[in-house]
Amino acid sequence: MIETEELRFRHGDERVLDGVNFTAKAGEVTVIFGRNGAGKSTLLRHFNGLLEPDSGTVFVGGDPVAYDDDSLTDLRRRVGLVFQNPDDQLVAPTVEQDVAFGPRNAGVDEPERIDRVLSEFDLDSQTERLCNTLSGGEKKRVSLAGVLAMEPEYVLLDEPTAGLDGTGCRAIGQFVESLTDAGITPIIATHDVGFGLTVADTVTVLDGGVIDYRGDTLPRSLADRYGLRQYVFESWTAPDGDLS
Amino acid sequence: MIETEELRFRHGDERVLDGVNFTAKAGEVTVIFGRNGAGKSTLLRHFNGLLEPDSGTVFVGGDPVAYDDDSLTDLRRRVGLVFQNPDDQLVAPTVEQDVAFGPRNAGVDEPERIDRVLSEFDLDSQTERLCNTLSGGEKKRVSLAGVLAMEPEYVLLDEPTAGLDGTGCRAIGQFVESLTDAGITPIIATHDVGFGLTVADTVTVLDGGVIDYRGDTLPRSLADRYGLRQYVFESWTAPDGDLS
Amino acid sequence: MHIMEGFLPGFWALVWYGIAAPVVCYGTVKTARIARDQSMTKAHVAVAAAFIFVLSALKMPSVTGSTSHPTGTGISVVLFGPAVTAFLSTLVLLYQALLLGHGGLTTLGANVTSMGIVGPLVGWLVFRSLRPYTDLQKATFGAAVVADWTTYLVTSLQLALAFPAEPGVSGVVDSAVTFAGVFSVTQLPVGIVEGALAAGLMSYIAMS
Amino acid sequence: MHHASLEQIQATSSPRVEGRLNAYFAFTALVLVLFAPSRLAYVSALVCFVALGVDAAGRDYLTVVRLPVYFLLPSLLLVVLFTSGSTALAFGPFSVSWAGLDRSLTTGLRSIGSITILSYLIVTTTVPQLVAALQSLRCPRFVIDVSLLTYRAIQILLTELARLELAATGRLGFRTRRTTLRTSKSLAFSLFLKSLSRAEALNDAMLARGYDGKLPSATTASRGHSYVAVVLGCIAIAGWSL
Numbered sequence: 001m002i003e004t005e006e007l008r009f010r011h012g013d014e015r016v017l018d019g020v021n022f023t024a025k026a027g028e029v030t031v032i033f034g035r036n037g038a039g040k041s042t043l044l045r046h047f048n049g050l051l052e053p054d055s056g057t058v059f060v061g062g063d064p065v066a067y068d069d070d071s072l073t074d075l076r077r078r079v080g081l082v083f084q085n086p087d088d089q090l091v092a093p094t095v096e097q098d099v100a101f102g103p104r105n106a107g108v109d110e111p112e113r114i115d116r117v118l119s120e121f122d123l124d125s126q127t128e129r130l131c132n133t134l135s136g137g138e139k140k141r142v143s144l145a146g147v148l149a150m151e152p153e154y155v156l157l158d159e160p161t162a163g164l165d166g167t168g169c170r171a172i173g174q175f176v177e178s179l180t181d182a183g184i185t186p187i188i189a190t191h192d193v194g195f196g197l198t199v200a201d202t203v204t205v206l207d208g209g210v211i212d213y214r215g216d217t218l219p220r221s222l223a224d225r226y227g228l229r230q231y232v233f234e235s236w237t238a239p240d241g242d243l244s
Numbered sequence: 245m246i247e248t249e250e251l252r253f254r255h256g257d258e259r260v261l262d263g264v265n266f267t268a269k270a271g272e273v274t275v276i277f278g279r280n281g282a283g284k285s286t287l288l289r290h291f292n293g294l295l296e297p298d299s300g301t302v303f304v305g306g307d308p309v310a311y312d313d314d315s316l317t318d319l320r321r322r323v324g325l326v327f328q329n330p331d332d333q334l335v336a337p338t339v340e341q342d343v344a345f346g347p348r349n350a351g352v353d354e355p356e357r358i359d360r361v362l363s364e365f366d367l368d369s370q371t372e373r374l375c376n377t378l379s380g381g382e383k384k385r386v387s388l389a390g391v392l393a394m395e396p397e398y399v400l401l402d403e404p405t406a407g408l409d410g411t412g413c414r415a416i417g418q419f420v421e422s423l424t425d426a427g428i429t430p431i432i433a434t435h436d437v438g439f440g441l442t443v444a445d446t447v448t449v450l451d452g453g454v455i456d457y458r459g460d461t462l463p464r465s466l467a468d469r470y471g472l473r474q475y476v477f478e479s480w481t482a483p484d485g486d487l488s
Numbered sequence: 489m490h491i492m493e494g495f496l497p498g499f500w501a502l503v504w505y506g507i508a509a510p511v512v513c514y515g516t517v518k519t520a521r522i523a524r525d526q527s528m529t530k531a532h533v534a535v536a537a538a539f540i541f542v543l544s545a546l547k548m549p550s551v552t553g554s555t556s557h558p559t560g561t562g563i564s565v566v567l568f569g570p571a572v573t574a575f576l577s578t579l580v581l582l583y584q585a586l587l588l589g590h591g592g593l594t595t596l597g598a599n600v601t602s603m604g605i606v607g608p609l610v611g612w613l614v615f616r617s618l619r620p621y622t623d624l625q626k627a628t629f630g631a632a633v634v635a636d637w638t639t640y641l642v643t644s645l646q647l648a649l650a651f652p653a654e655p656g657v658s659g660v661v662d663s664a665v666t667f668a669g670v671f672s673v674t675q676l677p678v679g680i681v682e683g684a685l686a687a688g689l690m691s692y693i694a695m696s
Numbered sequence: 697m698h699h700a701s702l703e704q705i706q707a708t709s710s711p712r713v714e715g716r717l718n719a720y721f722a723f724t725a726l727v728l729v730l731f732a733p734s735r736l737a738y739v740s741a742l743v744c745f746v747a748l749g750v751d752a753a754g755r756d757y758l759t760v761v762r763l764p765v766y767f768l769l770p771s772l773l774l775v776v777l778f779t780s781g782s783t784a785l786a787f788g789p790f791s792v793s794w795a796g797l798d799r800s801l802t803t804g805l806r807s808i809g810s811i812t813i814l815s816y817l818i819v820t821t822t823v824p825q826l827v828a829a830l831q832s833l834r835c836p837r838f839v840i841d842v843s844l845l846t847y848r849a850i851q852i853l854l855t856e857l858a859r860l861e862l863a864a865t866g867r868l869g870f871r872t873r874r875t876t877l878r879t880s881k882s883l884a885f886s887l888f889l890k891s892l893s894r895a896e897a898l899n900d901a902m903l904a905r906g907y908d909g910k911l912p913s914a915t916t917a918s919r920g921h922s923y924v925a926v927v928l929g930c931i932a933i934a935g936w937s938l
Contacts, residue, residue, distance in 0.1 A: 012704070035409045035410070035411060036380065036381065036407075036408065036409045036411075036412060037379065037380075037381075045862075048866055050862060050865060050866055069871075073868055073871055076865075076866055076867070076868055077868070080866075081866045083859075083863055084407075087890075088856075088859040088860060088862075088863055089863045090886070091860055091863055091864045091867070091869065091879065091882050091883060091886060092882045093692045093695065093696075093882060093885050093886075094695075097882070101864075101867055101869070101882075102867040102868060104875075104878075105867060105868035105869055105871055105875045105879075106868050106871075130695065130696050132696070132889045132893075133696075135281060136280055136281065137280065137281075146867065147867075150867070159407070162406065162407045163280075163403070163406050163407065164280065165279040165280045165435040165471050165472055166279075166435075166467070166468070166471050166472050167279060167280075167471035168280060191409040191410070223410070224410070227409050227410050227411035228409055228410045289900075292904060294900055294903060294904055317906050320903070320904055320905065320906045321906055324904075324905075325904045327897075327901065327904075331852060331855075332897040332898075332900075332901055333901045333904075334848070334901075335845070335848060335898060335901050335902050335905070335907075336824075336844065336848065337822070337823060337824045337844060337847050337848050337851070338822070338824050341824060345902075345905055345907075346905035346906055349905060349906040349907050350906050372707075372822075373707060374703050374706075374707070374822065374851065375848070375851070376703070376851035376852065376854075376855060377703050377704065377707065390905065391905070394905065394906070492764050492767055492768050492771070492807055492811065493726075493764065493807065493810040493811050493813075493814045494726075494729065494730070494806045494807035494808070494809060494810025494811060495768070495771065495803060495806075495807045497730075497803075497806075498730040498731040501730055516836070516838070516839060519838075519842075520836075520838040523838070523842075529895075529899050530838070530841055530842055530845060531845060531895045531896075531898040531899040531902065532895045532899070533842050533845075534842050534845030534846040534848075534849050534895075534898075535845075535846075535849045535853075535891045535892075535894055535895040535898065536891070536895075537842070537846045537849070538846050538849030538850040538852075538853050538891070539849075539853065539887060539888060539891040541846075541850050541853075542850065542853040542854055542857055542887055543884060543887070545854060545857060546857070546880050546883060546884060547861065547870060547876060547879075547880060548876065548877070548880055549873040549874075549876045549877045549880075579842070579843065579846055582843075583823075583846070583847070583850060585814065586817070586818060586823060586826065587702060587818070587823075587850075589760055589763055589764050589811075589814065589815060589818060590764075592764075592810065592811075592814055593723070593726055593814060594726055594727075594730050594810060647771070651775050651779065651799065651803070653778045653779060653780050654779075654780040654781075659780070662778065663778060666774060666778045667774060670770075670774060681877065684877060684881075685877070685880055685881055685884060688881030688884070688885075689881060689884045689885055689888065692881070692885040692888075693885065693888060696889070
């Protein structure tokens with residue numbers, strides 16, 4: 001369980017989070033919807049201690065987060081964050097080095113673990129490749145593998161479908177399912193209503209710096225009010241099946 | 245009118261374009277659909293001479309494109325390209341300098357034109373701001389303004405809705421409409437079916453290095469076959485209007 | 489290690505501008521000539537300078553309490569050669585003064601001489617003489633360490649010339665030894681850390 | 697000092713002198729201080745520019761001034777200690793000469809005076825405005841263009857570095873000295889690769905917009921001539937006449 005209590009955070013003059021009370025239950029898929037700039041990424045970064053709130057508390061597994069070095073190390077091993085753009089996340093030169101980056105920093109040197117994760121993501125044959133020569137899809141897989149290699153309890157996904165086509169979105173959907181099957185709790189921030197509703201057990205909406213809605217699903221009228229994506233409803237009137 | 249005839253282009257060992265016969269009529273909105281990595285960006289870059297084909301011909305306004313410096317300068321004034329990521333496009337340090345970059349290169353020094361474009365994009369009060377202090381949405385507006393300031397005949401938009409929420413997508417939709425109203429012909433590459441169908445007069449699909457489909461709209465079955473986005477259809481079953 | 493704005497008396501500020509100027513001009517002309525070629529455009533030159541600037545913003549393991557920052561000139565001279573490095577370093581030092589308040593405008597000539605010209609040149613000579621006998625990584629390590637140490641020795645000499653312990657050559661030598669000795673506490677380990685960074689970077693670049 | 701915040705400071709500062717004139721103003725003041733025979737010139741520069749700086753940027757100006765001063769003090773201490781001459785003070789093995797005190801005072805005042813000028817320039821003038829000043833001084837086109845492009849590239853790469861550092865922190869990259877060095881090597885390489893692709897992207901973007909070898913430059917009207925005259929006059933009179 002990850003919870004926040006009256007979380008407040010300013011960036012310069014702007015109140016990004018203005019008293020957020022958030023709950024994500026362990027074992028459930030929680031989706032945080034919100035328009036561009038609503039503070040979704042800022043909220044996620046509080047969950048693994050990359051940001052420290054101005055006031056309020058973050059609870060992970062029932063305990064309040066502490067901000068000394070040892071507690072943060074422990075927290076970041078338990079809560080993995082997958083960035084929106086894999087280019088921002090791949091820090092090591094080769095695939096193998098990047099996947100092993102987190103575990104090695106944590107002092108864990110288990111080659112078998114790395115090999116297992118690499119093969120789960122179909123990267124066994126790519127270990128020596130340089131990250132910058134990978135395709136977009138391969139980079140995404142490496143970034144997911146690098147986070148899973150730390151064997152986290154929670155995985156935070158920031159706009160996981162940004163820039164992906166249908167095939168890519170479906171793959172991310174399957175990945176989310178595999179997380180819950182493995183007992184890992186995913187928390188997803190997105191403005192992509194189609195994707196988010198497909199995977200969500202619980203839906204929350206972040207707007208104006210607070211949690212503005214919570215439920216099992218998101219009514220269409222709300223998606224529109226929150227400026228989320230639903231272009232497709234208005235437009236797609238073409239008949240189906242008229243071409244093989 | 246922009247056309248290509250048997251356009252072929254290799255990137256290393258890979259045949260990205262393998263005999264593309266493409267047509268975009270002047271005054272119409274042409275959308276090029278295709279999955280990630282289908283070669284949409286590569287095709288767009290042939291239209292303004294940033295890439296030179298291995299074989300085949302590009303016609304702009306009926307004339308084949310020539311690749312000497314003078315012809316290219318002229319071509320690039322007529323065909324503006326808006327990159328997917330504004331960070332790749334903004335070349336000057338400040339907003340005003342960036343918007344004036346294209347016209348000044350073309351030898352046009354009309355401060356009124358720059359001022360007009362700046363105010364069209366609601367950037368009048370931002371002229372002295374440094375590009376890296378802008379928000380994502382502001383950067384996008386500067387990148388559009390910089391291309392329009394050249395008063396092109398054609399505007400190429402590469403994945404214009406990538407990473408945008410519903411509000412952002414709608415704004416881009418209105419921008420496309422404003423282009424045709426002003427007599428400028430937009431050509432859009434995207435995998436975002438919802439957005440693309442909303443704005444398109446003509447739809448083409450690029451797949452396997454060739455134009456695989458052309459029509460007024462895109463049947464759902466094809467979207468699926470081409471790996472485009474249509475997540476939302478399978479998922480959104482929530483009743484409408486149950487909240488305010 | 490840069491000399492602060494206003495620290496050198498006018499005479500010495502001018503002298504170092506006089507020494508740096510012809511070399512930087514030569515480097516500029518040479519870089520401009522390369523940039524006319526299609527393979528390395530103005531955009532490439534600019535990004536190379538930006539890369540060296542940003543290297544100095546990297547977090548490095550702390551030595552003796554304070555955080556240290558690589559100068560990047562060792563890496564630059566191995567990648568681009570001494571003439572281009574002289575030009576790039578001038579840009580980098582200018583922006584370090586204007587954006588970070590490191591170094592200064594009146595002391596730019598002195599800082600360019602030590603960090604952009606003499607240090608990289610000696611580092612480059614070390615690289616060229618080591619390269620036939622050892623691998624790229626070790627040669628780069630040597631070049632970066634020597635470039636860094638030479639830079640700090642030249643800086644010590646520049647300060648000593650401006651502030652001799654007593655008039656005459658022996659006063660200058662005394663001062664230089666004092667400055668070099670005190671700065672060595674931080675600069676010797678910083679040079680080695682920078683060498684390790686440069687060697688690691690070059691080995692990755694060689695892979696790509 | 698953090699880079700991004702500097703740009704915010706520049707954006708919000710309201711200097712009495714504006715445009716290219718402001719750059720010439722600061723350059724001239726630096727040269728006057730450098731060559732002034734009297735220490736009074738340093739003091740008058742210090743007073744004038746601290747006033748102008750605080751007036752333009754408030755407390756942010758003092759933050760910018762403070763950092764170089766920390767670097768200055770150890771060097772001054774050395775100069776005091778080793779300069780020979782008749783002894784002024786002695787404690788244990790150390791003795792301090794009158795000449796050393798005099799020299800440190802001169803150097804310290806000149807340096808602090810100059811730092812207040814440079815800091816004023818930093819908080820009030822953006823790089824494009826400075827480059828415009830260089831341009832009107834007939835600096836070669838190549839240098840002007842590369843300077844502007846370098847500045848844009850610095851902006852981009854610093855942003856990329858900040859993102860990479862954040863990602864590395866989340867994956868425990870800066871936990872110990874060893875992991876920090878390894879992480880720095882990796883990040884340096886990532887930055888190198890990003891530099892290469894950025895250079896290509898920048899070049900493409902310039903070509904796509906008809907670049908033919910000249911970048912347009914900033915044009916802010918110059919303003920505040922009276923302040924310039926008064927301040928430079930003060931420094932000159934203090935330096936040469938008093």
